[in-house]
Amino acid sequence: MNDSLASLSRPAIPPEVQQFAAENDVSDYLSAVIDLARQAFPSSGVCVSLGQDAEDKTPRCIALDVDAGSQAAEDLLPGLRRWSAGLGRVCPAHHAVHFVLGWR
Numbered sequence: 001m002n003d004s005l006a007s008l009s010r011p012a013i014p015p016e017v018q019q020f021a022a023e024n025d026v027s028d029y030l031s032a033v034i035d036l037a038r039q040a041f042p043s044s045g046v047c048v049s050l051g052q053d054a055e056d057k058t059p060r061c062i063a064l065d066v067d068a069g070s071q072a073a074e075d076l077l078p079g080l081r082r083w084s085a086g087l088g089r090v091c092p093a094h095h096a097v098h099f100v101l102g103w104r
Contacts, residue, residue: 010034011046020050020059026098030062032090033099037064040082044068051100061100068103076103 011034021027037046044067051063068076080101087096 010038011048013048014050016050016059017048017062020062021098024095024098026062026091026095029091029095029099033062033087034064036083036086036090037066037101040079040086041066041076044071044079047104051102061098063100063102065102065104 013030013034018027018030021030034046034048047063047065047067049063049065050059051061052058053060066076066079083101087099091099
């Protein structure tokens with residue numbers, strides 16, 4: 001683990017995210033997916049929440065929002081590639097649909 005990743009604390013996993021993960025059989029992958037986001041963006045904080053449908057507000061996915069701050073898009077691209085390449089290694093595709101990467 002590099003120093004940047006070690007210095008950032010692991011994000012809290014709200015109870016509603018844990019419940020959604022259990023209901024959708026992705027609890028076993030949640031920690032690995034969070035770790036992947038932290039590894040892909042080691043100098044950025046990651047926030048875990050439920051992504052909701054814009055119209056009816058029902059939970060649709062687990063959102064991992066990376067603190068992009070003032071980083072330029074080209075600075076985020078290597079992390080996005082690492083995330084995309086790694087997701088299939090830590091979570092089967094039929095479960096990966098329950099996770100989404102975003103920016104804040």
